Amino acid sequence: MEHVHLAAEDEDDLYSGYNDYNPTFDAEELDNDAGFQQAVRTSHGRRPPMTAKFPGTAVGGRALGTSFGSRVPLSSSMGRPMTGAVQDGAARPMTAVRAAGYSSAVARGSTFDPLGQSKGPAPPLEAKNEDTPEEKIKIMEKKVNDLIEESCLAHSRGDLQLALDKAKEAGRKERALVRQREQTGTADAINLDLSYSVLFNLANQYDNNGMYPEALNTYQVIVKNKMFTNAGRLKVNMANIYFKQKNYAKAIKFYRMALDQISNVHKEMRIKIMQNIGVAFIRMGQYSDAITSFEHIMSESPNLKTGFNLILCYYAIGDRERMKRSFQKLISVPLGIDEEDKYIPANDDPHTNMVIEAIKNDQLHQMERERKALAEKFIMTAAKLIAPVIESSFAVGFDWCVDMVKSSVYVELANDLELSKAITYLRQRDFNQAAETLKTFEKKDSRVKSAAATNLSFLYFLEKDHDQADHYANLAMNADHYNPAALVNKGNVIFVREDYVKAAEFYKEALRNDSSCTEGLYNLGLAYKRLGRLEDALDCFLKLHAILRNSSQVMYQIANLYEMLEDPHQATEWLMQLISITPTDPHILAKLGELYDNEGDKSQAFQYYSESYRYFPSNIEVIEWLAAYYIDTEFCEKAIKYFERATLIQPTQVKWHLMVASCYRRSGNYQKALETYKETHRRFPENVECLRFLVRLSTDMGLKDAQDYATKLKKVEKMKEIREQRVKSGRESSARTRREGSAGSDASYVDPLGPQLERPKTAAKKHTEEDEFADEEYMNDLLP
Helix, strand or coil, X not given: CCCCCCCCCCCCCCCCCCCCCCHHHCHHHXXXXXXXXXXXXXXXXXXXXXXXXXXXXXXXXXXXXXCCCCCCCCECCCCCECCCCEECCEECCCCCCHHHCCCCCCCCCCCCCCCCHHHCCXXXXXXXXXXXXXXXXXXXXXXXXXXXXXXXXXXXXXXHHHHHHHHHHHHHHHHHHHHHHHHHCCHHHCCHHHHHHHHHHHHHHHHHCCCHHHHHHHHHHHHHCCCCCCHHHHHHHHHHHHHHCCCHHHHHHHHHHHHHCCCCCCHHXXXXXXXXXXXXXXXXXXXXXXXXXXXXXXXXXCCHHHHHHHHHHHHHHCCHHHHHHHHHHHHCCCCCCCCHHHHCCCCCCHHHHHHHHHHCCCHHHHHHHHHHHHHHHHHHHHHHHHHHHHCCCXXXXXXXXXXXXHCCCCCCHHHHHHHHHHHHHHHCCCHHHHHHHHHHHHHCCHHHHHHHHHHHHHHHHHCCCHHHHHHHHHHHHHHCCCCHHHHHHHHHHHHHCCCHHHHHHHHHHHHHHCCCCHHHHHHHHHHHHHCCCHHHHHHHHHHHHHHCCCCHHHHHHHHHHHHHCCCHHHHHHHHHHHHHHCCCCHHHHHHHHHHHHHCCCHHHHHHHHHHHHHHCCCCHHHHHHHHHHHHXXXXXXXXXXXXXXXXXXXXXXXXXXXXXHHHHHHCCCHHHHHHHHHHHHHHCCCCHHHHHHHHHHHHHHCCCHHHHHHHHHHHHHHHHHHHHHHHHHHHHHHHHHHHHHHHHCCCCCCCCCCCCXXXXXXXXXXXXXXXXXXXXXXHCCCCC
């Protein structure tokens, strides 16, 4: 008993319910159940005999019959009506099991297949009938959409004409589509979006191809169609076209019409339209109206471009105070970009460093850099513009701008403004103030110090103070050894000291640091040219020509090198290209004439020499060649004007006066020749040639002055002989003195310093500036 557990009174009986039973299964009471007995009498007698194959089931050859009539239904003991019973006078069919895959008429030996998988694959879909009007319309709509897409793709590739052709073809097919819908009576189902797309693309392509009237007409069709929603916004596009046509009044009108149809919800769009209105007013010279638009924008949604335009308007009307206020607004415009510090690795986490390396040069960071560069450009330009006018002097104005920038987020620009101040001094030829300003950067950070020292080196180089230029070039290189401008300055100083090999090394170093340093490449070519390495020099200038396609200096150097390499054909070709860029350069025209003359083509040489004389009638070499050309072709009277021009350029040269008289004599105008000889004799009384021609002409013409001129000729010749004897005797005495001095010296003496090196001489050339260095634009960049 101690192992017997008695249940508590409140616990559930574990065996409760086992004695309960359902009255439905009480077989003893079935005999007294009238409904059950009635059902047995009506259906049991017609059932087929039970078989062993289908024991106890009702799946015989026919369905189980249902009971109809006014019989009393058999109710179960659970209260649920039996299947097949009559309820409320209506016969209820027996429960169907056909949906589950069973059937009372199933044949013997059949398989169970509730999903009907034994019937085989489904029949193929019926093909669409493309002959129906609706299908034809759908096909046409697809073709129109394809043409619009092809037009847009052609425009993106830059093929504007093909884009326009595709847009026109789309317009034609769209109109045919509309007519077909009208014929089929489905005009109410016209695709308005497709029509809008076709017209809008066509107007855009007209605009891109410069066909402004056609574009305006197409936009007008869209705007006037009331079925197109929000079509009024396209008036902005129409205004843009009027702006391109410089019809600013009409552009402003359409901008305002578009502004009226755009709700205040689209704030950014309204700001852009008002900015366009302000720019149009600037083009019209109505600065007050432009200021109104820009001031509203700066109060609602300030941006850099509007702030800069506002400063320009105040500068145009000369309002100093508002210029200052607008500059302060400009430097306070938020950029909306993150700080650069986020791109610097803060720890040694490789995952973080990998992410930073990935986003360092992504499109977002590039956009941030571009936006920052644009902001700095606007601020620097505005400061340079207003600094000379907002105060009594530009120095005070620059100082005010520097103070304002230092108190803003653009602190880095303060040093650049100081450099701009120094460059402004240079442009004003105030070199002392420029040097003083640049010297203040010697104690600044390395970048600014290097830029200032570079400009100082360039400044002293222009003043030919090569020692100071060398000092500041070294200072700039020490501050930033990778500064290509500093290396070029250092190379220039060494170049003028004629150490071309070392200068070439500095130019090469500059190119290694910055392959786009055109100054270094140009000067390297000059150094190779001085060293006689003509092929290397030509290679440098050809590379430079690939960068600076329209540089006249580079083309001249290439032509000059081909001439030195004895390739006159290539030299002529390059000079012809140079003439296409600078057609009025008289020296290049004269050089072309010289090349053609050396090749024996006198007609081409005469053409270029004549063009050179037309642009520069003071080149004595060109004048002499043209006059000689006319004398050779026996047109002496035409050569007279060139020799007369030479007498004006070199009045102290007697040969030009004699040539004028000789031309008169050869052309048969003896009287004019005699007068010219007399005038020449009056100006040059001791000229023997002039007196000889006077004696000859006077004798031929039978004049009494012939004897007088003959007497003068004898006196001049005698004086000339005496003078020559004196010169000859003086030379002989000086030579005798030198021989006596050398004979008295010790012949065995040897100079302890050795033989003296002869200093090489440099042949003078016509284009000394081009051969020596590039000009100020090519030597160094003044900007840091």
